[in-house]
Amino acid sequence: MGTYWKRFEVSTGETEKNALKVSEKNSVKLDETIEVKKKLINDGNEFGKVTFYYFGPFAYTEHDALFISSMKQSLMYVAIAALLVSFILASWISARLGLPLKHVSDFTHKLTRGEYADKIPQETSIIEINSLIDSLNDLSNQLEKQHGLRKRLTTDISHELRTPLATLKGNVEGMIDGVWKITPERLQSCYDEIDRLTRLIGNIEIINKIEAKYDHLNKTEFNIYKLIESVIENFASKIESKNLHVEIQGDNINISADKDKMNQVVINLLNNAIKFTQKEGTIKFSISKNKDHVLLIVEDNGIGIEKDQQLHIFDRFYMADPSRSRALGGQGIGLAIVKSVIEAHKGSITVKSKLGLGTKFVIKLPFQ
Numbered sequence: 487m488g489t490y491w492k493r494f495e496v497s498t499g500e501t502e503k504n505a506l507k508v509s510e511k512n513s514v515k516l517d518e519t520i521e522v523k524k525k526l527i528n529d530g531n532e533f534g535k536v537t538f539y540y541f542g543p544f545a546y547t548e549h550d551a552l553f554i555s556s557m558k559q560s561l562m563y564v565a566i567a568a569l570l571v572s573f574i575l576a577s578w579i580s581a582r583l584g585l586p587l588k589h590v591s592d593f594t595h596k597l598t599r600g601e602y603a604d605k606i607p608q609e610t611s612i613i614e615i616n617s618l619i620d621s622l623n624d625l626s627n628q629l630e631k632q633h634g635l636r637k638r639l640t641t642d643i644s645h646e647l648r649t650p651l652a653t654l655k656g657n658v659e660g661m662i663d664g665v666w667k668i669t670p671e672r673l674q675s676c677y678d679e680i681d682r683l684t685r686l687i688g689n690i691e692i693i694n695k696i697e698a699k700y701d702h703l704n705k706t707e708f709n710i711y712k713l714i715e716s717v718i719e720n721f722a723s724k725i726e727s728k729n730l731h732v733e734i735q736g737d738n739i740n741i742s743a744d745k746d747k748m749n750q751v752v753i754n755l756l757n758n759a760i761k762f763t764q765k766e767g768t769i770k771f772s773i774s775k776n777k778d779h780v781l782l783i784v785e786d787n788g789i790g791i792e793k794d795q796q797l798h799i800f801d802r803f804y805m806a807d808p809s810r811s812r813a814l815g816g817q818g819i820g821l822a823i824v825k826s827v828i829e830a831h832k833g834s835i836t837v838k839s840k841l842g843l844g845t846k847f848v849i850k851l852p853f854q
Contacts, residue, residue: 602630650679736773754820763788785846
């Protein structure tokens with residue numbers, strides 16, 4: 487128990503010493519001072535009391551209090567300044583973001599009204615907004631192109647329908663009125679115009695399939711070399727009528743694709759080459775492969791295509807030489823079908839041509 491007494495003596499001495507130090511500092515007495523009283527007991531007898539004072543964090547000297555007050559004022563000024571700077575900065579950022587976004591909004595409203603000529607300039611260094619502007623400009627170009635195609639499609643269909651209908655009407659009216667006699671030749675002329683209308687309607691149905699992008703592919707594995715051979719055999723009479731030389735170069739290669747649609751591709755390309763190749767001309771199919779792709783090249787030494795028209799020959803109802811194409815039975819749909827089928831197979835088709843020298847179509851198809 488004597489040890490217990492000594493511990494309190496030490497504690498009391500240290501407390502007095504600390505209290506003295508605080509007194510010497512002229513401490514500011516605030517409400518944060520905590521007072522704790524303890525009894526001194528020895529052998530069960532109380533012989534004294536000791537009081538402990540704990541000074542809180544705000545029991546500072548006058549200099550400390552002035553420093554804290556000064557710091558509070560400084561922090562308040564800094565906070566106000568930061569608030570003003572933040573407001574100015576936020577206004578500037580919102581203006582930089584808002585102006586191009588407003589232009590984007592105005593531009594999209596123009597697109598909904600069918601105004602495709604204008605484009606949005608890149609007025610900001612923000613990558614995301616520039617990417618959005620590029621995408622909208624691309625969309626505008628595509629919509630403008632489709633709008634032009636629709637207008638041309640309507641005009642071409644109207645023209646294609648008007649001519650055979652006018653011929654039919656004239657022939658039938660003449661025969662009804664007795665002006666013309668009903669002869670096999672006139673009946674054949676009416677039949678030819680009806681056949682032309684039938685083919686046009688069939689092509690319009692094909693256009694609908696093109697719009698659907700040939701989403702449904704029935705892929706099987708087949709030999710592309712043998713497919714081309716069979717198509718050439720089916721065109722034997724047309725080839726012989728112009729005394730054309732048609733050849734196939736390359737190996738027997740199996741590919742995985744929609745056989746019926748690839749058959750249509752070969753038919754359209756060969757039919758096109760036969761139409762626009764002079765008598766005794768040459769048409770050549772070349773087949774090759776690399777690690778991932780099959781290359782199919784169809785080339786002829788026919789009349790060729792002008793350079794400015796090569797960009798449009800895959801468009802629907804586009805004819806490089808309309809008068810000659812119609813005279814040869816063309817309606818500007820064959821190459822559009824070819825491109826649609828190839829792209830549905832994740833492939834590509836390009837054309838190279840020179841007037842008077844011929845045309846080359848290069849098709850690139852994946853193995854799978």
